[in-house]
Amino acid sequence: MLTVRSKVCVYLYLPVPLRPPAPSPRTASMKLYLSRNSPLNATLVDDLGQELYYIHTPWKLSGRTTTITKADKELEAFVKFGGLLISDSKSDISPSDDLSTRGQPELAQIHWRCIGSSRLNFGGFERDIHEYLVRSGFMGWYRTFTAPDGRSYRWTMGFNYPELYTNDEHRRPIARFHRRRLSIPGICKGRAPHLEILPDGEQIADAIVMTFVYVEKRRRDCEKARSAGD
Incomplete structure (x- = not known):
């Protein structure tokens, strides 16, 4: 008589600790849209419409000053009481407002000069802007600066638009x-x-924002000069 023996296998499943996936490097770029087609008076917003920077240049016959401020999220909601003007909406902040009175943290100021070098106030220091943005190349085609990370970067003015590269x-x-x-x-x-x-x-x-304001303004000045000479 043939006897068939069956084998019973028991599998134990032990829990395996799950590891969070390694963070993937960000590949999407940051896009800052100008509310106006001007590097001197504009609000810079991201893809979601959030205001990130304000660029304000009051009109003067000469000796204009551009103030660049960075949006402070903690100041986005306020109330108007007495002499303190605060708004509960970001929509009422326009490039024509004097943003320096809004309590926003001032990032930089550029004091434009028709004669002599313009002055830059950035990082708590004021200096000739050519000491920070060093000119080189034909007709000052390149502007090189050292960023807060200690690295050197170079703007290429270009005929149509400026580009920034590592130097x-x-x-x-x-x-x-x-x-x-x-x-x-x-x-x-x-x-x-x-x-x-x-x-x-x-x-x-x-x-980048601060140096862009200067470089694009100068590039447009050169563009106007070329057009006037045609």
């Missing part, structure tokens, strides 16, 4: 300005002017 043998792109593009039905979509900051540059975004 080394790698020349990694850090930021670029995209000009306003008008919408043409059936041909192309409109595009708001915006400053694009790549992930490698986000840690020095304040310095």
